[in-house]
Amino acid sequence: MPALWISHVDVSDPEAYAEYAKRAVPVIENGGGTFIARGAEFATLEGTEWQRHTIVKFPDLATAQACYSSPAYQEAVTFADGASTRSLTIIEVSD
Secondary structure, eight states, rough: OOOEEEEEEEEEHHHHHHHHHHHHHHHHHTTTTTEEEEEEOOOSSSSSSEEEEEEESSSSHHHHHHHHHHHHHHHHHHHHHHHHHHEEEEEEOOO
């Protein structure tokens, strides 16, 4: 069953966060992820307003979790630490 990696981000250090993105995007794509939405226009209708939103589709929950836990992604995410506040959820897609 496919899974979605949904992140919400507020960026406080654009330069460091850009380095994270530069490193993370190929890791996510090589890890089986396909970007559905990234940095697009949005409307917050309820809840916390975030600056950025990203949705990535993976073949399944295990693949998404493996990508997140991979050494390459964990190295990339060190550039986002301290440069952003993030929320990340991985959820299976219902049939």
